[in-house]
Amino acid sequence: MTTYLIRRILLLFPTLLGITLLTFLLIRLSPGNAALLRGGGGESGGRAMTAEVREQMIRLYGLDKPPLVAYADWVGRSVRLDLGNSIVDHRSVAAKIGERLPLTMSLAGSALLISYLVAIPLGVAAALKRGQVVDRTISFVVFVLYSIPSFAAALLLILLVAGGDYLNLLPMYGANSINAPEMGPLAWLWDRVLHMILPVICLTYASLASISRYARVSMLEALGQDFVRTARAKGLPERLVIFRHALRNALIPIITIFALELPVVIGGAVIIESIFSLPGMGQLMFQSLDAKDEPVIMGITVLAAVMTLLSYLAADILYVVVDPRITYE
């Protein structure tokens, strides 16, 4: 196991290099650069810059170096955990990402948690009533949910319950009300929760669909196993057979899906944040893509890739932890 882990962790680095190199080359090969965008004024909204200042800026951020040299520089700084400064406002990339990460993570985390809490009972119910009306209804509804694009659902939800012509129950935009800074801590928290309800719902239902399908299949598999028959044969009440024997074993594969769903939910959060104007990672990414803010784009890519790689690794480790029968030798 230790050898396996060490090998897996060592393999993370070449993958990470590949991802960052690909992103870096994409940024560098695309026309224009951040200094030109800022200096040009006009559409990009920047102040006009003198040629001298622009030259200085290009040199400062190494925009004049050949792509591979600049990439090597970037890697050299990054291994010392220095992601550089944003070209747009000269603040450190780590700080810019740090102030946005909590919102995105809390959004993705609560969406995943809620999908699990709803999806497992749904999947188990469908498996227990296999082939009956309950099963077919759940499967169909889940399938329809799975096919609804989250952005369309978000728009219709805003229209129906948030500030549209119909119900006006929830706030429409933003992470907090305008007067949030003056609120007490409890009122602030409640305000935040109200603002998060719709975004979380939109993020939840898609992963809910895939998790409940997994839950159903895995529960069906568990119910067909010998130990379930044994449990029934020795006269255990059906409740115990299902919850103590079948469900516990069915949960093994479902738990590990957590790690695979996390990147998907974070990816979905990008769109949802943009619809609800939430100041999270997604918004930061759109801003930096617009301004070609190379250090920030690279920082976000690294963070996203590291999180994805670690969650895949976590999935593999979780397998062993929850199921002692599996070993990596």
Added chain:
Amino acid sequence: MNIPHETGNETYAQRIRRHFMADSFARNGLRVIIALFIVAALAPFLANSHAIVRVADGRVTFPIFPSLEPIEWRFLLYVPMAALVYFLRAGFLRRPKFHFLFLIALIALIEVVLAVTHPVNDPTNDRNRAASFKLMPPIPYSPIESTPDQFSPPSWKHPCGTDSTGRDIAARLLHGARTSLSIGFVAQSIALLVGVTLGGLAGYYRGWLDIGVCRFIEIMDCFPPLLLILVAISLFESQNNMFYIMAVIGLTSWTGLARLVRGEFLRLSSQPFPQAAQALGASDFRVIVRHLLPNALGPILVSATFGVASAILIESSLSFLGFGMQAPTPSWGDVLSDARRYIDFAWWLAFFPGLAILMTIMSYNFVGEGLRDAVDPRLKVK
């Protein structure tokens, strides 16, 4: 579900067809997709500001035809292709794989050649022109034509309402069907080409090639969904024509197929039949294309069907975020993104395109599920 019993000697394709058609969801999904393709093909005749037939001053004219852009001829080319498929169907059933691949290549060719053109805003319309007889299309508005009726809710005149510049939503959706369907199809064909080639080579030759391909797949997979696409599209924004979007979506979504083909090839190439072919002196190319690929075709087709659904979803997300097709070209995601600004009252701007996307994706997913069950009944989750 009642699957009709096997009758006599049936081919693999016939067996898949029998199982597929026994699944009502899959069958109806396929019907919806075919209907969508027909609507997309005929879009200029269903929604156009030019009359189909116009009789004035004793002269009969067909104003609709001169108004067609090259991009609109594209889908019309599908009609002779459908006829071709119909007449060749005997050959299809006998050797499904090659005709199928040929067909995909042909459609992809048509798409790629014609994808780079943009619709031109043609201000003339025949609605108000006097004529002794004229036959207008059912929706007499062009998708890029602004009318004075702004924000009109659904009515007889505008069945799906109009947007902020008075464009008819029904016309935009009908024409947008072409954007979505062709991007889904071509993007997935590109993914199919890359995925099958890389996965096949890795699975057949193994060794260093396999390790290299696997690492590459891993790198591509570690980008969170949409991140790589957004970076590629937003940075090259000046080149956002349809083909570029198709290429970006295709080149970022081949990894699942490559994994699948690699796995199938690893499994198949250790079986006796490819070894027998090799012993008879068949070249590697022949073993791959004639012996291994046909045997892996079922799962590939299933995965490609789901892939089309996700490509359509990605395209509409991109248009929604404003990174998709350029302004005048109608697309479902684009109509939805207009809806964002006026969402507090204009429900029809969000509802109809949302429904169109939902229906399309759901149909593709149903067809994919049906195909999966038909290709390998053992996988079926009862």
